[in-house]
Amino acid sequence: MPERRRMVSKQLATFSETDQWLKGTVVVKEEQTVNERTIGRYEIHNPEGMWILNGTQQIDEAFVNLEVGAMVEIHYLGEAITSNGFKVKRFEIYEISLEDENGEE
Secondary structure (H helix, E strand, C coil), X not given: CCCCCCCCCEEECCCCCCCCEEEEEEEEEEEEEECCEEEEEEEEEECCEEEEEECCHHHHHHHCCCCXXXXXXXXXXXXXXXXXXXXXXXXXXXXXXXXXXXXXX
């Protein structure tokens, strides 16, 4: 019988290369303090394992209206320079809903 493996330790989603993506179910939404700044901390589970995602301004704004249990897809677009000269990571973030055969959620 073929074996299936799934990572059970949590991995940090770092998004270091353009076009990386993470898709899964949000199972934890909480806040953490980093360098005297409060940011989001999220756990996303998918068939490959459990992922920790630290918030950025863009991620936190997208996740504010998401409920635990929501399915999301996060697509990393690369870095950009702000008008103030700061380097920031850019994302496309989607909430995924499943439709039945009648096109209803």
